[in-house]
């Protein structure tokens with residue numbers, strides 16, 4: 001049975017950071033990944049993938065701001081081109097992840113890891129002995145107890161949209177909703193048709209209280225900012241209806 005000092009579960013940012021650091025210290029390190037596309041959320045469906053949308057949105061917004069003040073033509077842009085660039089970038093991540101792990105003498109083991117005991121992991125159909133295990137298994141989207149939840153899409157789906165809907169409601173006023181809502185308002189959604197639904201007394205709860213106010217000043221974004229419990233609204237195909245409270 002193969003023996004390691006450390007097996008890391010998950011090839012996301014957390015798992016890779018731990019694996020590279022431990023390998024650099026001379027430990028025998030393996031890393032397990034059950035996804036067919038190793039690399040984790042940040043690179044494939046999060047921080048890095050969204051940068052293509054962010055950069056275009058920022059350039060468009062700045063150009064519009066300077067229209068008639070040095071910029072002579074309104075900027076033109078293509079959602080499809082952003083998607084093409086993003087996909088070209090993310091397509092290289094899985095192979096790049098595996099080759100950089102191997103380049104640092106980290107054993108890459110595809111398959112779902114499960115504990116057999118404290119020092120034995122079964123990955124796929126094979127058992128491996130290890131002194132330590134680092135669990136860096138990430139998170140998956142939660143399910144919301146909302147009527148019609150099956151009509152919703154997730155941030156993963158948003159980043160793959162082939163065209164941008166003109167009307168969007170984002171459920172949850174966290175930073176991802178805010179970023180995506182700003183992409184949508186500046187890259188195609190018509191003003192007044194992009195909404196964020198927030199259940200708490202203010203969005204962006206974990207940030208300074210002045211940040212939501214500043215963002216509100218900055219953009220033509222509509223917030224539906226109600227203390228709503230999930231059973232107070234329902235989703236049917238393409239529509240959200242609020243129940244009277």
Ligand SMILES: Cc1cc2nc3c(=O)[nH]c(=O)nc-3n(C[C@H](O)[C@H](O)[C@H](O)COP(=O)(O)OP(=O)(O)OC[C@H]3O[C@@H](n4cnc5c(N)ncnc54)[C@H](O)[C@@H]3O)c2cc1C
Nearest residue numbers: 010012013014033034035040041042046047112113137138
């Ligand atoms: C749209 C979006 C934008 C974001 N923007 C930012 C940002 O700008 N800045 C920022 O700091 N953060 C951002 N984040 C958050 C950031 O992406 C995550 O915090 C980070 O990716 C989490 O990394 P992780 O390594 O913990 O988990 P993950 O990247 O989820 O990696 C976990 C891996 O473990 C694997 N795995 C799970 N269970 C097993 C198992 N049993 N066996 C084998 N493998 C398993 C999974 O397949 C996955 O590949 C964003 C997230 C999203 C969704």
